[in-house]
Amino acid sequence: MATRKQGVTPIRSFGAKTTRRGFLGAATAAGVAASSGLTIFSRTAHAAGRMRVLCWPGYEEKPVIEEFEQKNDCKVEFKTYIGGEQMLQFFAQSPKGTFDAIISDAEYVQKLTAQKALDPLKPADFPNLADYHPKYRDFAPLRAPDSKMWAVPTRFSFYGLSYNTKYMTEEEAKTWNSLFLPKYKGKVALFDWYxxxxxxxxxxVMPNNQTPYDISDGDLAKVKAWLFKLRPQISVFSEQNQGLVNALINEDAWVTPTGDMEITLIGAGHKNFASTVPDEGSIRWSEAAALCADSRNKELALKWIEYMSGARVQSELVYTKGFKARAPNMKVTKFWNEEQTKLMSYVPDPKNPGKMLVETLIDKSVPRGLPVKQPDKAWIAIYNEFKTSKG
Amino acid sequence: MVASLASGALPGAVPEAGSGKVTSPMKVLGIGLPLLYSAAFFVAPLAFLIMLGFWLVEDFQVVPAFSLENYLDIAQHMFAKSNYALAIAQSLWVSLSTAFLAVLVCYPMVLAIVYLAPLSRHRLLLMLAVAPFWSSYVLRLFSWQILLANKGIINSGLAWAGLESFQVSLIYTQSATRIGLIHYLAPILIVILYVTVANIDRDLIQAARDLGATRWQAFRRVILPMSRTGLLVSASFAAIVSFGDVLAGALLGGGAGKSVLGSVPLFSNMIMSEYASSTNLPRTSALAMILVLVMILMLAAGAALADRNKIDAG
Structure with a gap:
């Protein structure tokens, strides 16, 4: 049986053969890497029985990865990022073959395929897909631009309304426009991302539009007006979930258009929180595991992707310290107790017989995308203007 | 400015120039090491930051170039759309007022240590004043969050004491940002001011008193003018650090805390937010260069004021 250390060759000494050009190149690379937060992996560490994954936080946590490492007698190295743009930069700035697999937001898979960074996957290699929610079994954003499957969904959740039930009623939470009620002035917390x-x-502005990112300039102006109207209601912009959680616990904010908050809060003993997707719809984020085209350990990487599609690992993945989320594999409930199942909304929806609550939320939400008719910069500028507009 | 303070504080402590051999290994080492340190940890990163501001991002890769595109784009957004000028104004207002308040808090503390406490207790009192510096800055900010929250310890305490009508609403305002910053800066300012005040010649104060000056007059005519350089150094330091700080504005100011200028984010928070959204390192570097430029201007203003003070005193 191979050991973890097998195949690791000694690091070449930085001695007489090092040229000035080589040194300057290395120094520049180190400078760029350091300034961009990029981890430089040792090339010699890339041996058999090892693989590297570029991912959002959570995948590296012990309850998630331990079983895979033990079963395959291997070591998985993780480089975590926050945000799809950061993922693309980390990937683009790393030497070819640095990563074997990537956890990507669904909308960024298309950008990776455009760079020919991924290998297509065969659905037949992933039998767990049969246990997935139908919308994730064949998830359209992971198929574009052709009909090939480029990644396997691993977790998702909603940007609906998380609210304090002491102040916001279930009825009010049914519409985004409730945020304009006078009582919510200075009581809305926002996750700080455009x-x-x-x-x-x-x-x-355009309820239940299945393509909220593919809008005309005229509709974008309406979006801007809606945001500006919301500005006086906002008390806090936070780049971290923790900031939002603190604001909700301390009642400095009563509501946030960021879903999932209640999972953390109820889990911490604060029972007076709930979340929902308003009737106009909300955004749903989805992550997926993809195989890097330049991987030097494709066999192991494929095994890892298959592992990540399993119900057991997803039941842990949605409960990580990094993020609370939902699992596309509907068999996760086998690994949860009754309380967890209810908290995660994998219980029958009384208003939609035959459906689970989480399925209703999936139906009401649309996958997150990227601006289509305008450059990202134009959307960021509107968001900045919204932030600097006097609240 | 700092050099003048140091030489003023420790007269005669610097050995005479030219007293040793020019090529003495110790002298070379003594000069070379700080130069090397500055080159490695100040000049090189700054040069890299300047260079990066002219580079571009193409297909999510940073591409070396000499382009003014980032700066031109920022200029277009200075007074419209992203409104960087407003964020810079908010940062200036918060940092300058923080500097003023921080000095106002620390100076009386230093006067009390130097003139009211026995000399044998100075070290202990300074240690106590500097003690907060030993704990994590982020931890201190989270503590303030718990204290200042609308349902936090302060308001709960007031309510418990039957003072519900005196509830304070500070969290997610720039006042809360200032509180966090002052707590962060105070230990450093106390040390800077202590060096200044402790080195004021006590004979001068005694002479003023012998000539009939009241305590207040002795303070106003002797101690305060002789503290002015230290006060300016510490205020400049506080303003510069406050201008570049991100954490207090994010955790206590709520990202866009309210002030007399409105609920506008600090420029440093805006840079962070832009980087998180776009991960465009060259554009972020160009924005950071503007931040550095304003800091240099603040430093220059502080130095000019200190020089004018020296001339006035002279």
């Missing part, structure tokens, strides 16, 4: 906020605004 993409979900502007697309939720897009849905509020």
């Amino acid at each position: 993409l979900p906020n502007m697309s939720n605004a897009s849905l509020a």
Whole structure:
């Protein structure tokens, strides 16, 4: 049986053969890497029985990866990122073959395929897909631009309304426009990222639009007006979930257009929180595991992707310290107790017989995307203007 | 400015120039090491930041270039759309007022240590004043969050004491940002001011008192003018650090805390937010260069004021 250390060759000494050009090149690379937060992996560490994954936080946590490492007698190295753009930069700035697999937001898979960074996958290699929710079994954003399957969904959740039930009623939470009620002035907390906020605004302006990112300049102006109207209601912009959680616990904010908050809060003993997707719809984020075209350990990487599609690992993945989320594999409930199943909304929806609550939420939400008719910069500028507009 | 303070504080401590051999290994080492340190940890990163501001991002890769595109784009957004000028104004207002308040808080503390406490207790009192510096800055900010929250310890305490009508609403305002910054800066300012005040010649104060000056007059005519350089150094330091700080504005100011200028984010918070959204390192570097430029201007203003003070005193 191979051991973890097998195949690791000694690191070449930085001695007489090092040229000035080589040194300057290495120094520049180190400078760029350091400034961009990029981890430089040792080339010699890339041996058999090892693989590297570029991912959002959570995948590296012990309960998620331990079983895979033990079963395959291997070591998985993780480089975590926050945000799809950061993922693309980390990937583009790393030497070819640095990563074997990537966890990507669904909308960024298309950007990776455009760079020929991924290998297509065969659905037949992933029998767990049969247990997936129908919308994730054959998830359209992972198929574009052709009909090939480029990644396997691993977790998702909603940018709906998370609210304090002491102040917001279930009825009020049914519409985004409740955020304009006078009682919510200075009581709305916002996750500080233009993409979900502007697309939720897009849905509020054009309810149930299945393509809230593919809008005309005229509709974008309406989105901007909606956001500006919301500005006086906002008390806090936070780049971290923790900031939003603190604001909700301390009652400095009563509501946030960021879903999932209640999972953390109820889990911490604060029972007076709930979340929902308003009737106009909300954005749903989805992550998926993809195989790097330049991987030097494709066999192991494929095994890892198959592993990540399993119900057991997804039941842990949606409960990580990094993120709370939902699992596309509907068999996750086998690994949860009754309380967890209810908290995660994998219980029958009384208003939609035959459906689970989480399925209703999936139906009401649309996958997160990227601006189509305008450059990203134009959307970011509107978001900045919204932030600097005097609240 | 700092050099003048140091030489003023420790007269005669610097050995005479030219007293040793020019090529003495110790002298070379003594000069070379700080130069090397500055080159490695100040000049090189700054040069890299300047260079990066002219580079571009193409297909998510940073491409070396000499382009003014980032700066031109930022200029277009200075007074419209992203409104960077407003964020810079908010940062200036918060940092300058923080500097003023921080000095106002720390100076009396230093006067009390130097003139009211026995000399044998100075070290202990300074240690106590500097003690907060030993704990994590982020931890301190989270503590303030718990204290200042609308349902936090302060308001709960007031309510418990039957003072519900005196509830304070500070969290997610720039006042809360200032509180966090002052707590962060105070230990450093106290040390800077202590060096200044402790080195004021006590004979001068005694002479003023012998000539009939009241305590207040002795303070106003002797101690305060002789503290002015230290006050300016510490205020400049506080303003510069506050201008570049991100955490207090994010955790206590709520990302766009309210002030007299409105609920506008600090420029540093805006840079962070832009980087998180776009991950465009060259554009972020160009924005950071503007931040550095404003800091240099603040430093220059502080130095000019200190020089004018020296001339006035002279």
